[in-house]
Structures are given as structure tokens and as C-alpha cells.
Amino acid sequence: MLDKNLKVLIEYSKTTKLYKELYKNLGDEYQLTDVPFLEPAYLREIGPEYFLNTDEALCVYFTSGTTSKPKAFYHSPKDITYAKDYIKWIQEIEGIAGGEKMAIFMDQSFWGIGYFTIVGSVHAGNAVIPIDSGLSKEVVADLIRISKPTVLSSLPSLLEEYKEVLRCPTIRVIETTGEPLVPEMRKELQEYFNADIYDAYGLTEGIIGVECSQHDGYHFDPQRNLLETLDLDTDEGLQDEQWGELILTVLNQSPLPIIRYRSGDVCKISHGKCPCGRNFPRVWVKGRKEQTILLYEGSYVPVKDLEKIIFDTCGKSVPYEFNIIRNPNFVILEIILDDCKQKDQIVSRIQNLNYETLYLSKRNKLRIVVKKPE
Amino acid sequence: MSSQLSILLDRARSVPYYNILWGKSNYANFAEYPLADKKLFVPNNLSSSLAVPEKNISYYYFSAGSTGNPKMIPFTAKEWAGRVRYRGECYKKAGVTKNDRVAILLSFGPWIAGPSAQDALLQLGCTVFPIGQLSEDEEIVGLFSIFERHKINILVTAPSLAQRFAYVYAKRKGKHTVKLDKIITSGEFITDTLKKQLQQLFGAETFSSYASSESFIGIECRQHNGFHYNPDEVFIETLDDKNRPKDEGGNIIISVLGSSAIPIVRYPMGDLGAVDITPCSCGNSWPKILWKGRTHEAFSVAGQVSIRSYQLKDAFARSGILVTRCEIELLEREAGKDLVVFNLYTINQLNSVELEEKEKALENLLKHSSMDFNDVIHQNIVKLKVILRSDLGPRVSPKTKIKVCDKREHVR
Numbered sequence: 001m002l003d004k005n006l007k008v009l010i011e012y013s014k015t016t017k018l019y020k021e022l023y024k025n026l027g028d029e030y031q032l033t034d035v036p037f038l039e040p041a042y043l044r045e046i047g048p049e050y051f052l053n054t055d056e057a058l059c060v061y062f063t064s065g066t067t068s069k070p071k072a073f074y075h076s077p078k079d080i081t082y083a084k085d086y087i088k089w090i091q092e093i094e095g096i097a098g099g100e101k102m103a104i105f106m107d108q109s110f111w112g113i114g115y116f117t118i119v120g121s122v123h124a125g126n127a128v129i130p131i132d133s134g135l136s137k138e139v140v141a142d143l144i145r146i147s148k149p150t151v152l153s154s155l156p157s158l159l160e161e162y163k164e165v166l167r168c169p170t171i172r173v174i175e176t177t178g179e180p181l182v183p184e185m186r187k188e189l190q191e192y193f194n195a196d197i198y199d200a201y202g203l204t205e206g207i208i209g210v211e212c213s214q215h216d217g218y219h220f221d222p223q224r225n226l227l228e229t230l231d232l233d234t235d236e237g238l239q240d241e242q243w244g245e246l247i248l249t250v251l252n253q254s255p256l257p258i259i260r261y262r263s264g265d266v267c268k269i270s271h272g273k274c275p276c277g278r279n280f281p282r283v284w285v286k287g288r289k290e291q292t293i294l295l296y297e298g299s300y301v302p303v304k305d306l307e308k309i310i311f312d313t314c315g316k317s318v319p320y321e322f323n324i325i326r327n328p329n330f331v332i333l334e335i336i337l338d339d340c341k342q343k344d345q346i347v348s349r350i351q352n353l354n355y356e357t358l359y360l361s362k363r364n365k366l367r368i369v370v371k372k373p374e
Numbered sequence: 375m376s377s378q379l380s381i382l383l384d385r386a387r388s389v390p391y392y393n394i395l396w397g398k399s400n401y402a403n404f405a406e407y408p409l410a411d412k413k414l415f416v417p418n419n420l421s422s423s424l425a426v427p428e429k430n431i432s433y434y435y436f437s438a439g440s441t442g443n444p445k446m447i448p449f450t451a452k453e454w455a456g457r458v459r460y461r462g463e464c465y466k467k468a469g470v471t472k473n474d475r476v477a478i479l480l481s482f483g484p485w486i487a488g489p490s491a492q493d494a495l496l497q498l499g500c501t502v503f504p505i506g507q508l509s510e511d512e513e514i515v516g517l518f519s520i521f522e523r524h525k526i527n528i529l530v531t532a533p534s535l536a537q538r539f540a541y542v543y544a545k546r547k548g549k550h551t552v553k554l555d556k557i558i559t560s561g562e563f564i565t566d567t568l569k570k571q572l573q574q575l576f577g578a579e580t581f582s583s584y585a586s587s588e589s590f591i592g593i594e595c596r597q598h599n600g601f602h603y604n605p606d607e608v609f610i611e612t613l614d615d616k617n618r619p620k621d622e623g624g625n626i627i628i629s630v631l632g633s634s635a636i637p638i639v640r641y642p643m644g645d646l647g648a649v650d651i652t653p654c655s656c657g658n659s660w661p662k663i664l665w666k667g668r669t670h671e672a673f674s675v676a677g678q679v680s681i682r683s684y685q686l687k688d689a690f691a692r693s694g695i696l697v698t699r700c701e702i703e704l705l706e707r708e709a710g711k712d713l714v715v716f717n718l719y720t721i722n723q724l725n726s727v728e729l730e731e732k733e734k735a736l737e738n739l740l741k742h743s744s745m746d747f748n749d750v751i752h753q754n755i756v757k758l759k760v761i762l763r764s765d766l767g768p769r770v771s772p773k774t775k776i777k778v779c780d781k782r783e784h785v786r
Contacts, residue, residue: 056499057472057495057496057497057498057499057500057501057502058501058502059492059496059501059502059504060501060502060503060504060524061504062520070516070520072520072523072524074501077496099429101434104483107506108482108483108488108489108506109478109482109488109504109505109506110504110505110506114482114483115492115504118483118489122432122433122451126432127428127431127432127433127434127448128432128433128434129434129483129484130433130435130482130483130484130489131483131484132481132482132483132484132506134506134752134753135484135749135752136748136749136752138742138748139745139748139749139752142444142745143436143444143484143745146417146418146443146444146446147417147434147446352512355516358512358513358516359513362510362512362513
């Protein structure tokens, strides 16, 4: 039986050009499994003409997209209120909703995560110190030293890169988001900062959930998000505790509704009770369905995009190997190619692949080396 | 004295900073109250400047200051809402409507310009694209497609960034079509030449606005002859060097009537100007502030950064040598990017190796003389060069003389 709110959302979404086309064969009576998926490629290609004509104020943020075309996300006041409420809910689970001084160290423009964390934290009763990730270490050091935050909200890779200037005895909680926090890094950061770390999970398309003090999966609010998992081979719906691709539906009437969005993340869901005592279900993330390479600050590059560049540039299939060499302040993407005559062209095309690769290359965070096998 | 000023004074009286500054005197006239200074915003003294409990603060933004001691500007949620409402009201006076699609190319947190413009425009009902402070060619080229694709018709930015945007656009002539109705600038002075260039390239009328981290002040109307400001929001005085009222123009002093976390009473902006109360032909009843330049204590560089002489003197004092003369050349390295050359003279007898070492040390100290200066150097918007010479002339006063020579085509 389709949830009533979901049905309302689906009907509302049909007023957009995107969903009108996507749902043209849906009819009036349908089950959740009949509703077509929203593929990431649609979002990459659509322009503002695919959204509702609305008189509302809209705030537009971007994420990367291939061929240098960033995906745009239009956020209405309703979306901002939704994000504020959800972040407040997340901070309640983290035990930091109210009276905290939060240094929010991440991008403050272009990508929306910084803005939403700011408005959500203020809504939760905290004071915020917005610190852009493009600042020099000296400036970040001054800001932390002077403001003496009690909570630090950031990306794992930024914490790693800036850790010596971020350490401050007043910080008791670190909130991470934006990219996977691997256990080794969590342990290292926890010891270095002597603070509790709460990792939050989300996509640019929607906030998903947060760890509780058990640090075992991410609690999510089923009133706000509908999560499904699908078999990786057959797209059949899966039961609790089975690993499959996460499908996200954001239960909010946004100018760009997110309904059955294929996240590309391999996850499992459990409705079993958490030892923390909360009844909210949890989701665990294993990795990406598609083969990707994590570059830096939560930026991934799909392997197939790199393969296409090599194929297009060399004009034929050639043997290759990708290696990632991580340094505290940058990563090296090493491409081993037998035939690397056009290596400058390959480097340039990867740098210009999307906004994130361009941004990271310009700031010397991503270095690309093409070389012959030794 | 207006009731709003009385309320502001009452609020300020609860603050230790003003109690010390004003003593126990009860001044008969507002103009008799001593002027505030940057100590009002020194983070270490925050508790002596706050008029509200610290738990009531929602936002902390920052501004320049001296080395390691930036100005910290706290806001309560209500105060922030008031600030963005007024900024929005000013944008509305410049003809911005809810149908506009506005890109913001300004710096964001910890700086205040970007976030307050964003919230002001959202409150007006505009569609807002918070882009940030981009200055590299490839990043700007990427923006042109965004402007075209999303039909952006207004750009809110700083003159140096507008200049960079125009320069990169002109270089790629014919490859993109960016049409703008308006460009709203803040943070730096904009020349008529640049305004004309922006008009020719994008068809845009440029409206300059006047603001500082402490307060948004006002905006030009279509007459473009001064910044209209709402006297119910900001009370402005102009004073001579002895702090006496000087109607024909002098140091601009502001009192921000809605300031509550830190009450701002008689705070010098570091600018020269005059208040014009004659009716404007645009029909706006608000008075205007006519901006006449920076005081000798300050100069501006690309990226909306003001450098004040106390910041430089603080850096010199840390260098371990006596800098007797400082001649600053402001040059345009490329469109919208500056080169600041510090020609420094010391009476210390130094050999060539020591001079080189001290030059490097001074460059580092100057780079760190304020957070926002450090930021624009880090962003490659400004480059810094220090030339240190031994001054073999007659022994002079230990007080450093600072002279600024602005050689930029588009003086900001």
C-alpha cells in the first residue's frame, strides 16, 4: 500500500516537466515499485526549465557533474526549513542541540552543505562560526584559537589536512560529513582531537542520517526520508539487513522532488532496536556500486569517466592502471599507461572533467601523473 | 536626540567597554560622547563589549584587525535578521525584485559580505546563487555557462572581482553571452571607467553600495551620486580631525541603531564623506552619504580588503628593526588583481644578507598583518613585495611615516 504522503508527493512532482515525462506511463493506481527511478544522469542534464514555476525565493547550490557541467539544486524556503529541522534532529541525537559554539569548517558557498549546517545549527540553538575551507592555515588557526569552539563540524579530509591548526582543548564533539569516515581515520582523529566523533551520512540530493553514541549505523527519520534497498543485479526490493543499492525518497515538496533516487551507494537497512534506545531505523553504508576513486574532500571520480578520457585521447583501448597516493595535503592520481604520448592532454582533460576536479587541481590538492610502467 | 539613539545609549551603558570609555559623565549632547574604537571588537575583550549574554549569540563573523587579533562581530539571531532586512531594503531601492536571479561573487564565512547578501536577497524573494570569491580564469569561464544556463540577470560582487569577471569575459569574446540588468558592488570604490566597461560588456547598470563588517550603510540610486541610507537604521556624523562636527565633510562616524550584541555607538568607519540631506531627484526621501575617500589611516586592495596603518605599524614593531619610512605602491598586476609593493626604510645598519633576511621576515609579518589581507594573498588576488633599504639619512623620529601611492588604472 502506497503511503498517503508519498502519493501526494508523487502527484505534486508531476507538475514539474522532469517528472511529468518520467511518470507519463504511471497511471492513477500504482505501487511504490511501479514508480520509475530517478537516475543521477537526469539531474545532471536538466536545466531550470524542468522545475516548477514558482514565486518562491530559491537558493541554488551546485555539485559536480561530468563535462564541466555542475548539477544545480534549487532549494525553496520549504527545503531550507526541512533541512533546518532535520539538522536539529541530527544534533539532538549527537547531544549538541543547544548552547554549543560550533566552528563549521567546510565550503561556505557554491556547495550547499556549509549553508545548511549553519542554518540548522542556529535553529538547534547553537552559535556558529562559519569558516570556509579555502582559507589559509594561518587564518584557520587564528579563528579557532580566538573563537574557542566546543563543536567542530567538518569533512574527514579537511580535519586530516588542517588538524594541527584545528586542535583546541574546548572541542568536545566533532561532527563529520561529506565523505566516508574510514575506521582508521576515525581512530586517529578521535585520539588526536580527544573528542567524540559523530559521522553524518547524506547525499547532495538529501540529508540521510547520523550515528548515535553507539556508532553503529546511521539513524534516519522515516517521516522525512523513505529508504529502500535493491538487489544490485536484479533491482528487486530487499528486506532488512540485506545489502543493496540505496534508493532515496525525500518526503518534502521541493521544487526538485527527489523520488526513488538511485544513490549508487551500497547499503543495508535495519528496523531493529538500537542499544541507544531510539526507535529510529538505521542504515549502514558499504561503498559505491559503481567503481569510483575517492580523490579528496569527498570528491569521487567514476573510473569509467577516466577510462573514457584515456580511450578518447589515445583513440584506442590501451592497458592502464590507476593508483591513488595520499599525502596529508594532496592526492596524486597516478595513471600507468604503456602508450602515454598524449599525457598532457589526458592530465588536462581529467583536470577539466568536472568542477571538483578543476577546483582540486587549481588548489594543488589533486596532482595527476601519467607515466609508463617501470 | 532621537528615541532610537537614546535606546542605543541605554543599551551601551550596560557594557563595560562604554562605561570605561565614557566614564561616569552624562553628556548633554550625543555629539559629546567619546568615539569608540576597534577595541570594541577585540575577541579577548568580548565579554566587556557584549550587551547580551553570550548564550544569546547565534553568529560570529570576523573582520580584519591586527596580527592574531581580528575583529570578531557577534550577532543575535534577531539582530542578524534586522541586518539582512535592511540590506534587502537597500537592494530593493536599487530596483532588485523577487523576479531577479542573482549570483553572489563575494567572500563567505568568516567574512560577512557573502552571507548577509545571500540572506538579504532570499528575503526579497530572489533566486540566489551563492558562488563565492572566484578569481582564477578557469573558474570564471565555468561561471559563464552557469550564468547562461540559469538566466542570471544580477551580479552582486566587489569591483575588483567584477573587473576580473569582465576581463575574462572580454578575452573569450563571442564564446558566451552573459546579459545582466544590474551589477551591485560593495567593499571597494568603483570607477566610472569600470562602470562603463561593465555596461558595454554586459548591458548592466552598476549600483555601488557602502558597507563595512560592522554595518551595512546604504546604496546608490539611479542618479549615482551618493549612497542613500535609512537614518532610522544608521545614524551618521561627519567630524573634523578634532572630532568636531563638520557638515561639509570629514571622518564618517556611524551609530548602528539596531546593534544589540555589541552596541555600535560613534564608531569611525575610516572613510571621509559628507551627509547630503537635499531631496534627491530619484524621489527617495532617505539622505545620502557622499563618499570622499579613505582617511590617511587606510587604503584598500582587491578583494574588498582595507589595510589600516596600525596593522602595518604592528607588523613593523614585530620585525625587530626600526622601520622609519614606508612607501606603498599599489599596482595592478592583472585586471582585478593587485601587487602591493612596500618600500621600507630602516635606520638599522644591516649588511646585504641581513637585509634579505629581514625583507623575508617583514613580508611574512605584513602578510599576516590582518586575516583578510592574508586571505586575498592566499587566494592569489593580491601579491606582496617588500623592498628593504637602509636609510642613511639624518636620524628621524622613531614614528614610522607611511605614504601610499596608488598607480592602479581602476583605483578602488
